[in-house]
Amino acid sequence: MTISRHFEIIYLLLDRKVVTAKELAEHFEVSTRTIYRDVDVLSGAGIPIYANKGRGGGISLLEGYSFNASMLTGDEQEDILVGLQMLSVTDFPNTDLILKKVARLFKKETVNWIDVDFSPWGSGEKEKHLFTLLRNAIIEKCVIQFRYFNSQGEQTLREVEPLQLIFKKNAWYLSGYCLWRKDFRIFKISRMNQVYISNETFTLRPTTDVVKNAEKQVGDSSIPMRIRIASQGAYRVYDEFDDHMITKNKDGSYTVVANFPVGTWLDSYLLSFGTLIEEVHPVYIRERLVKKLEELKHNLEKNRKTDL
Incomplete structure (x- = not known):
């Protein structure tokens, strides 16, 4: 707050030339003694500021002073x-x-060269409001509660001390200390629902690098895989994988070698490529996908007969 006040004192003096200590004290809701102490601090920092007491006096900057220079x-x-x-x-x-x-x-013109929207493309006001809500919880250090769906489709009620919003690999995440797990965790924001800011505040805990810790946890539970994707899937290959993981084949297809987290998420992810995916290794993953497709075919045929 003190630094902010010092900065604004300079701004006011550049704008109004001369301001009395009483006016500054009323503006900042402090005593005139505090204002004179601020003047001494600024003077000691090399700002050519001085005070003239008496009628017609006040606090001002040396004529011709330019802050930026x-x-x-x-x-x-x-x-x-x-x-x-x-x-x-x-x-x-x-x-x-x-x-x-x-x-x-x-004494510079500002150029509107950047725009940032934290919400996904095509998202509604609900999603946009969520980012504002999470940001405020982080700034105010308020505990939040929400329902969370993990990669297995399991739903849990979480209570978290929020720390950071993180954008990584085409998705937004919230890092924080989970009071249920008694550890730092990362939550994918698209899987958070019914987010509520409580009145309970928290004190920041000593932290490690939450992102690196999460990557280590994923690495410990992942398997090396090789998949081949048709040339028409180039947009997904380059969106979702690093260059060193990708090899372009002579027929235009792409071979991707990477580690993937185990679990039901993996099956859903691979199936999301549809007919773009041409080859999957290890073999047991490929056989599991075939079984999933057979189950899907069975369900669709059963519903088709019901419709008839």
Whole structure:
């Protein structure tokens, strides 16, 4: 708060030239003694600020003082504006006002060069609201409750201390400390439902790298696989796999060698390729897929007879 007040004092003085200590004290809801201490701190930091007491006096900056020339290089100014713009498009509180003030201090025009939408393409207001809700819970350090569907299709009620929103491999995740599991966990946001922010707040715990820890857990329960995908599936190959995993074959198809997590998720994922998938190794995975397809065929034929 003190740093923010120091910054705004400079902004106000650049904008209004002379401001009394009383006016600044009322503006920031502090004492005039605090304002004079702020003046001393700014002066000690090299800002040419001074105070004239008496009638017609006040606090002002040295005539001709330019904030951007005295404190930051041109590149540093641009970096600050870029960072504020990135926060602004995520609807971070009060960022638009700060961005305008900083741009004025630096005497620069801001360019609307970026837009960020945390929700998936085609999503409704419900999904967009979820990201705002999670962001606020992280900022305010509030415990959240939600129903979660894991990769096995099992539903559980979770209570979590939220830490970060993470975008990884075409999907959004929430990292946090799960009070049920008594450990740090990552949750895929699309599998979260009935999210509720409680009134209970929490203190940040000592953390490890949650993403690396999750990747290690996935690695410990994964199997190496080789799959071949038809040339028409190039869009999925390059969307979902790293270049070093991909080999393009002479017939235009693609061979992918990668580790995949075990479980029912794997079957659903491979079947999602439909007729684009041409080969699967190990053999037992391929046989399991064939069995799943036979079950699907049986169910569809049974329902077709019922419709007739």
